[in-house]
Amino acid sequence: MTLRWALVALTFLAPGLSASSASSGIDNFIEAELPNSAAPGIAYAQYEDGKVIVKGFGEKAQGTDERVTRDTPFPIGSVTKSFTALAIMQMIEAGELALDDPVSQHLPAFAGGQASRVTLRQLLNHTSGYSTVQGNSHHGSADASQVDLIEYANRLALVEPEYAPGTRWEYSNANYQILGAMIERATGQSYAGYIEARIFKPLGMEHSAVVVGSPPDSQVTGHRPWFGGVRAAPAGEGYAINAPAGGIVSSASDMGRYLAMWLSGEDDVVSAETKAAMMAPSSPASPLYGLGWSIDPARGTVYHTGLVPGGETLASFSPTEGKGVVVMVNANGGLGFADTWYLIGGAGARAMGQAHEDDGSRLGPKVAYLSIALLPPLFLLLALVSWKGRSALRGKRGSTQGKLSLWLPAVAMTGLAWFLMEILPQLFGGSIATLRLYQPDFALCLIAAAILAPAWAILRLALAYSGKREPEPAG
Numbered sequence: 001m002t003l004r005w006a007l008v009a010l011t012f013l014a015p016g017l018s019a020s021s022a023s024s025g026i027d028n029f030i031e032a033e034l035p036n037s038a039a040p041g042i043a044y045a046q047y048e049d050g051k052v053i054v055k056g057f058g059e060k061a062q063g064t065d066e067r068v069t070r071d072t073p074f075p076i077g078s079v080t081k082s083f084t085a086l087a088i089m090q091m092i093e094a095g096e097l098a099l100d101d102p103v104s105q106h107l108p109a110f111a112g113g114q115a116s117r118v119t120l121r122q123l124l125n126h127t128s129g130y131s132t133v134q135g136n137s138h139h140g141s142a143d144a145s146q147v148d149l150i151e152y153a154n155r156l157a158l159v160e161p162e163y164a165p166g167t168r169w170e171y172s173n174a175n176y177q178i179l180g181a182m183i184e185r186a187t188g189q190s191y192a193g194y195i196e197a198r199i200f201k202p203l204g205m206e207h208s209a210v211v212v213g214s215p216p217d218s219q220v221t222g223h224r225p226w227f228g229g230v231r232a233a234p235a236g237e238g239y240a241i242n243a244p245a246g247g248i249v250s251s252a253s254d255m256g257r258y259l260a261m262w263l264s265g266e267d268d269v270v271s272a273e274t275k276a277a278m279m280a281p282s283s284p285a286s287p288l289y290g291l292g293w294s295i296d297p298a299r300g301t302v303y304h305t306g307l308v309p310g311g312e313t314l315a316s317f318s319p320t321e322g323k324g325v326v327v328m329v330n331a332n333g334g335l336g337f338a339d340t341w342y343l344i345g346g347a348g349a350r351a352m353g354q355a356h357e358d359d360g361s362r363l364g365p366k367v368a369y370l371s372i373a374l375l376p377p378l379f380l381l382l383a384l385v386s387w388k389g390r391s392a393l394r395g396k397r398g399s400t401q402g403k404l405s406l407w408l409p410a411v412a413m414t415g416l417a418w419f420l421m422e423i424l425p426q427l428f429g430g431s432i433a434t435l436r437l438y439q440p441d442f443a444l445c446l447i448a449a450a451i452l453a454p455a456w457a458i459l460r461l462a463l464a465y466s467g468k469r470e471p472e473p474a475g
Contacts (some may be wrong), residue, residue: 026123026350030057033346038230038338039329041068041220045256046351049324052256054303059233061221071207073219073249074328076313077306080248083195085124085292087275087339090198092144094297096186099124107153114160120182122165123175124159129161135172137432144239147337149191151240153181169286173245180244189242200254202269203261207251211238219249222310225334227373227441233310241246245424246308249392255315255326263322279319299354307332309437312340314348323403325351335442336366369442372420375449379456393464417450 010135030042034057041058048109056068091097097106104110107110112120115128122128138152140146147155153474156174163170180191187194192210202210209216214237223230238247250258262279265272278291279302288295300320306313312332317324327347342360349356386393396402424446428439435443 003295004196010350020308026347027055029350030055030343033343034058035153035345037329037331038223038225038333039331039339039340039343040223040230041072041342042327042329042347043068043070043072043074043252043353044325044327044347045252045259046323046325047256047259047317047353050322052260054252054256056252062223062230063123068220068368070253071218071251073207073209073216073251074313075211075215075219075222075308076255076309077246077308078173079246079304079306079313079315079326080246082292082304082315083199083248084176084183084191084244085278086199086270087194088120088179089270089278089291090123091183091186093270097182103178104140104352106185107150107157107178109154113157113166115157118161118165120174121282121291122178124291125169125178125282125289126171126175127166127169127285128172128175128178129168129170129282130156130159130174131174132160132429133168133426133431134159134162135174135177136173136434138241144241145237148240149177149181149184149244150269153178155339166283166285169289173242176449177241183244191240192247195248199269203254203257205250205254205257209249210243210247210255211249212240212243212247212319213237215249220311220330221387222308224310224332224339225332225439225441228334228337230331230334236309246306252326255328259317259324261325263317263319263324263455276319277348296299299352301352307438312344313342316348318352318365323352327351332438335369335439336362336364337369340349352375372442372449373445376445376452379449379452383452383456383459386456386463390463390467393460394467397464406461408452410461413453413457414432416453420446420450420453 013360026044026046034042039058041056041060044058046053048085054070056070056072058068060066060068060072081285088097092099096390097120100119102116103118103120103123104113104116110116118128156178156386183191183194192212195210207218215235218373221235222233224233261268262275276326279293279295280290281295282290288297290302294304295302301316303314303316303320306417310332311328311330313326313328315324315326327344329344331340339360339362342358343357346356393406396406421432425435432443432446435446
């Protein structure tokens with residue numbers, strides 16, 4: 001478990017890492033499907049029989065000639081959580097932490113607070129009680145760039161978890177933000193500095209970084225859904241509070257090294273025993289999530305997906321079969337339209353020798369998207385109809401039934417606007433600010449519908465109560 005051992009191991013892995021011929025099935029699939037996908041570029045690393053095969057396809061940015069290579073960094077999103085979990089397990093092996101320590105033992109702000117009983121294990125396996133929505137609460141926050149990890153964890157200490165700790169599994173970025181703060185508190189290093197020194201360097205991951213501040217110039221341009229296609233996303237800065245939950249960028253060649261470490265069966269950056277424990281069910285409340293990895297018992301694989309505004313990643317491997325894959329694209333998929341997952345899942349399935357059971361239809365999400373996208377033009381049409389029928393509207397104000405028909409839509413449309421802006425975004429795991437980051441076209445439709453729905457109802461009232469009242473038509 002020394003740096004020297006890691007360098008020796010990488011020497012033996014080097015022939016596999018330099019392999020350039022991938023399975024023709026994977027490459028043929030990517031070459032056929034990439035033009036149909038919303039993603040401008042894709043890279044993958046496949047590990048099998050002790051060898052790593054790495055390929056890049058397509059463009060770093062849509063409409064350019066700059067090609068994706070094996071060393072092009074992509075944002076890996078929540079696959080970062082496996083690195084954070086690995087760092088925590090390193091500290092546990094060193095005796096600096098214990099898996100069932102209460103977080104309050106290491107972050108004093110949690111002592112006596114709402115989450116004082118939450119343990120490291122519960123943070124690692126998402127049974128702390130923090131909800132998905134709570135974990136995404138910083139999206140759109142004006143001061144997110146100004147807050148460091150420990151300060152943000154101190155704020156979370158004041159938040160009551162949605163559920164009692166240890167009773168329910170729910171994925172939450174808050175868990176890994178707190179773990180990142182624990183790493184900084186215990187080591188005196190920044191999260192980025194620790195990951196660089198204790199994981200990237202020993203594994204030879206030279207094209208990887210924890211992005212806090214400006215992203216590396218060599219990184220792909222991310223793309224987000226935009227009304228059936230994608231457009232380039234602004235290259236925003238990385239925030240310290242996001243780093244341990246989703247802030248790493250890495251290349252396919254580096255992720256191949258990372259896969260090789262997990263599948264080596266050897267002691268290296270952590271012991272083989274610790275790796276096995278991280279890939280196994282970690283509590284009765286978390287049968288399908290270990291410590292930083294999801295578990296698919298039917299396929300015998302562990303995996304994690306990653307999603308950031310402008311990119312998606314899949315990491316999947318089988319410890320028993322000794323093979324794995326990481327697939328990265330530089331666009332995040334839309335709701336039904338502008339899909340990326342058929343490409344990602346198809347490449348991943350072929351690399352793992354599994355059936356690709358996705359037909360790519362996305363009928364349900366498409367219907368959901370269109371049901372919202374058609375609301376703004378619908379309310380504009382209703383406004384035109386109301387204007388043309390303003391005489392009939394004025395006639396309604398003379399009877400109780402007529403007044404009800406005027407005022408009830410105002411109440412209903414106000415309720416609809418509240419649902420669209422507050423409730424519906426939570427079904428996607430966040431707020432309207434979260435949707436604006438990941439699904440800007442869909443969010444724009446929601447906002448437009450939430451404005452136009454009550455505006456139409458108010459227009460009806462204004463037309464009805466202005467001008468001379470006409471007699472209400474008989475019958």
